[in-house]
Amino acid sequence: NAGVTQTPKFRVLKTGQSMTLLCAQDMNHEYMYWYRQDPGMGLRLIHYSVGEGTTAKGEVPDGYNVSRLKKQNFLLGLESAAPSQTSVYFCASSYGMWGTSNENYGYTFGSGTRLTVV
């Protein structure tokens, strides 16, 4: 089925460890996003990409890096994990920028990665 796939689904890290979260979409969407979800705060944008080879900072970028080497993949990296990065991470993609276009509004979300940093 077409959609957004995130790996891994769950991960426990020790403080200071590094890891990479992978997001893959097969809808040929130009725009991709990484969000984190924390209780009572909705989703907050970490980084986003407007096309292959591009990345930009969102609302809460500190402590994260991203890369978009291929159009279908958007990677989120944590170089030195901290307990404050314990969260659920969602990747999303869209046809138009910020999910707006004349043809297909909205985002398609992955199922999330639950990350715990101890």
Place this chain on the structure above:
Amino acid sequence: AQSVTQLDSHVSVSEGTPVLLRCNYSSSYSPSLFWYVQHPNKGLQLLLKYTSAATLVKGINGFEAEFKKSETSFHLTKPSAHMSDAAEYFCVVSAYGQNFVFGPGTRLSVLP
């Protein structure tokens, strides 16, 4: 700048009774508005969207929402709740060229 307020963090209804989840927004531009639903341990699924066409928007699973510009509201309703509606619901505002802004979410519980 844009913002979203979801007036209730938790709503509890009995099965078969109406559902009302409230959302107010602030936007400097003509906004697009969305409702997303998140079932436990799942990703977010689009319920419905308003994009400057009809102000009463119908979505999936019997949900609908009405855009009221004068009240800056986009409340989500359903005539009769089902057990499977128990989930977290997010109101989202977006204006052209602006980031999606998510509300904090409303958890809906449906009692048998």
